[in-house]
Amino acid sequence: VEHYGLQKISLIREFCLKTGVQLRLRDYVFDNVNKAPIGPDDVLNIFPVVKHIQMPIADASKAFNAAKNSIQKGLLVQAHEQLKEAAYLFDRACDDL
Known part of the structure; x- marks a missing residue:
């Protein structure tokens, strides 16, 4: 020192x-x-110290982006289904974090 x-x-x-x-x-x-x-x-x-973590989850990201596009087009029922799928995929991939 x-x-x-x-x-x-x-x-x-x-x-x-x-x-x-x-x-x-x-x-x-x-x-x-x-x-x-x-x-x-x-x-x-x-206190937990976490900077960030980035996980490449292509399928979940695609479903999430498709849901955003569906919302912009006004297809809310389809967007809801895509968001449920994206949430499921993110949960499956990031469950242990």
Whole structure:
């Protein structure tokens, strides 16, 4: 840390932002070699950190685009069926996410 000119508190802050960990607000002592600076009681919450995921689901995307086209043409019954099919295909492909 000292070799690169970083502050320890800045490093902890970046770690928390990247991993979704929320720590209790207090003065942390990093120089004590006998005790860890952060304990289980200091962790208040853990938030999921997800940037995005893009799954190429061609069949579901085609059904969704067909439904959008049907809506623009005023074919609402057909659009409803296409949307149900698209939702089913998206659900089947993305169920485990």
